[in-house]
Amino acid sequence: MFRNVIENRGGLHKRTTHEMHLRPFNLYQSEMYFKAKHYRWDRMTILQLYLALGGVPYYFSLLDPAKSAAENIDMMFFSTNAEFRNEFRRLYTSLFKSHSDCPHNYQGIGSR
Numbered sequence: 001m002f003r004n005v006i007e008n009r010g011g012l013h014k015r016t017t018h019e020m021h022l023r024p025f026n027l028y029q030s031e032m033y034f035k036a037k038h039y040r041w042d043r044m045t046i047l048q049l050y051l052a053l054g055g056v057p058y059y060f061s062l063l064d065p066a067k068s069a070a071e072n073i074d075m076m077f078f079s080t081n082a083e084f085r086n087e088f089r090r091l092y093t094s095l096f097k098s099h100s101d102c103p104h105n106y107q108g109i110g111s112r
Helices: 001-008 025-035 043-053 057-061 069-077 087-097 106-111
Strands: none
Touching: 001 069, 025 057, 043 057, 043 069
């Protein structure tokens, strides 16, 4: 995106006024986020969600406070209309443009 939009010589060239570098929350910040939102999860639940979602606030905003960590993860990744249902395929194809670039046996890794 940076190369295609910001550094492009088209109409938006040299129009950037500010760059904002966003980082995911650390575990403490994640806990504070959930407390500020009045989620009543214990620390183990917060840890599980942090490990599954990487501290990304947008991902946290998709969580349902009435559900457990497992139910939320199931809803976000495995349900019929899950937000991240195709995330692996999209990420994998964006990282490896051709079959010659990708690890040869990525599917076999989980079966060992």
